[in-house]
Amino acid sequence: MDEIHVIGGNCLKGSITVQGSKNTVLPIMAASLLQREICVLRGCPRILDVCYMEEILHILGVVTWWKGHDLYLDCSKVYGMEIASEYTGRMRCSVILLGALLGRNQRGVIGYPGGCVIGKRPIDLHLYALKSLGAIISEKNGKIQADCKKLKGQEINFPDRSVGATEQALLAAVLAEGETVLRNCAREPEITWLCRFLQKMGARICHEKEGCIRVQGVTSLHGTKMLIPADRIVTGTYLCAAAASRGSVTVENAPEGEMEAFLEVYRKMGGQYEWKSGKLIANGAGIQFSVPFLETEAYPGFPTDLQSPLLAVLTTVPGISRIRENIFENRFKICSELTKMGAHIEVRGSEVKICGSRLKGCRLRAEELRGGAALVIAALAADGESVIEGVPFIRRGYEDICRDLRYLQAEIYMEDILSV
Ligand SMILES: CC(=O)N[C@H]1[C@@H](OP(=O)(O)OP(=O)(O)OC[C@H]2O[C@@H](n3ccc(=O)[nH]c3=O)[C@H](O)[C@@H]2O)O[C@H](CO)[C@@H](O)[C@@H]1O
Numbered sequence: 128m129d130e131i132h133v134i135g136g137n138c139l140k141g142s143i144t145v146q147g148s149k150n151t152v153l154p155i156m157a158a159s160l161l162q163r164e165i166c167v168l169r170g171c172p173r174i175l176d177v178c179y180m181e182e183i184l185h186i187l188g189v190v191t192w193w194k195g196h197d198l199y200l201d202c203s204k205v206y207g208m209e210i211a212s213e214y215t216g217r218m219r220c221s222v223i224l225l226g227a228l229l230g231r232n233q234r235g236v237i238g239y240p241g242g243c244v245i246g247k248r249p250i251d252l253h254l255y256a257l258k259s260l261g262a263i264i265s266e267k268n269g270k271i272q273a274d275c276k277k278l279k280g281q282e283i284n285f286p287d288r289s290v291g292a293t294e295q296a297l298l299a300a301v302l303a304e305g306e307t308v309l310r311n312c313a314r315e316p317e318i319t320w321l322c323r324f325l326q327k328m329g330a331r332i333c334h335e336k337e338g339c340i341r342v343q344g345v346t347s348l349h350g351t352k353m354l355i356p357a358d359r360i361v362t363g364t365y366l367c368a369a370a371a372s373r374g375s376v377t378v379e380n381a382p383e384g385e386m387e388a389f390l391e392v393y394r395k396m397g398g399q400y401e402w403k404s405g406k407l408i409a410n411g412a413g414i415q416f417s418v419p420f421l422e423t424e425a426y427p428g429f430p431t432d433l434q435s436p437l438l439a440v441l442t443t444v445p446g447i448s449r450i451r452e453n454i455f456e457n458r459f460k461i462c463s464e465l466t467k468m469g470a471h472i473e474v475r476g477s478e479v480k481i482c483g484s485r486l487k488g489c490r491l492r493a494e495e496l497r498g499g500a501a502l503v504i505a506a507l508a509a510d511g512e513s514v515i516e517g518v519p520f521i522r523r524g525y526e527d528i529c530r531d532l533r534y535l536q537a538e539i540y541m542e543d544i545l546s547v
């Protein structure tokens with residue numbers, strides 16, 4: 128069992144290249160099922176969620192291999208149609224395999240998805256999209272079964288915006304008969320990247336206007352290659368890590384154009400940044416201003432996935448800050464852990480009030496991915512040593528957070544407590 132040890136107090140500085148994006152690569156791996164050749168995903172992050180998705184693809188018949196960070200997916204022999212809940216329950220993104228399986232084999236049976244326990248996370252919008260395209264869905268014994276003769280293009284007007292449901296609808300629509308128009312789609316960059324990948328496989332997709340995507344069904348798709356873009360949430364996490372120590376960081380491959388909402392808050396807190404030849408150069412030495420009010424929103428608003436990392440920074444900034452979480456109802460779980468470190472935090476429903484103070488190192492437990500990363504950030508700023516348990520949650524989305532932060536001169540290491 129691994130634990131992360133952090134000796135707080137170092138001022139972070141240095142350059143880093145961030146891993147490929149988790150939330151981009153996972154739907155792209157699912158999309159590869161829609162063709163019968165080989166897809167190559169360059170710059171694929173070697174994170175637990177990618178391993179979990181790879182295992183699921185193996186069960187369905189996909190042959191995979193790695194060359195460094197390039198993942199090869201040979202989808203020529205996909206005959207499996209069923210994925211047990213012990214596999215789907217490890218990650219949220221497993222649910223969109225339903226749309227891919229329907230597109231490929233007209234049938235899919237999957238267990239319920241898992242992922243971070245940060246709210247109820249229903250799948251009604253996913254099922255609504257699939258049903259609209261003609262799938263017959265039944266739910267029993269903890270499984271969701273979807274069948275269709277041939278999916279048929281439709282107008283789908285999402286009542287609410289959902290990243291996963293938009294991805295689900297896209298995967299199901301590209302091989303459906305005729306035209307599908309998706310309205311009120313999510314606008315996150317991951318949707319654009321998925322569309323690009325599907326287009327490279329031969330899909331006919333066009334973005335009409337904000338939130339509206341038109342898909343012209345085709346009869347088959349082919350293999351392709353794509354470079355997975357840098358992870359915008361990991362980039363933001365490392366900016367927060369440097370900010371908590373009032374240090375600086377240069378991100379060599381930051382995803383330009385995807386970080387605006389975060390960078391605006393960073394600047395208001397007293398941080399400075401500039402883009403130079405594709406690099407993001409950020410200096411957190413001047414971070415000193417609290418954030419009177421911030422709320423998480425769908426893209427291009429402030430991302431919910433960076434709410435906990437930012438909250439960790441704000442526990443160190445003098446004055447009162449307030450954050451409202453609008454996307455997931457249970458995303459303040461780390462507050463009790465931060466309180467153990469001496470943070471002054473009050474949670475009231477979907478809002479949290481933070482009064483900046485000094486933190487002290489202690490033993491902490493991560494219970495979900497971004498909350499776990501946020502505990503590491505708080506530990507970097509704290510006096511003394513912190514030990515963070517629950518490392519597998521962090522590994523779901525960070526390839527090697529200790530290695531990356533050591534590049535930035537943090538004193539941090541992983542210990543396997545069974546082997547000492
Ligand atoms: C693997 C992946 O890409 N995960 C991201 C994805 O999650 P995910 O795709 O699960 O997030 P959604 O955009 O679907 O969720 C947004 C909101 O819609 C609700 N909802 C969603 C689907 C549904 O059928 N019914 C419903 O009510 C959710 O409970 C939530 O309140 O987008 C989230 C919001 O940017 C990010 O935090 C996650 O990191």
Ligand SMILES: C=C(OP(=O)(O)O)C(=O)O
Binds near residue numbers: 219242243432496497
């Ligand atoms: C919530 C997240 O992931 P998932 O949707 O995979 O649980 C996340 O990446 O912060």
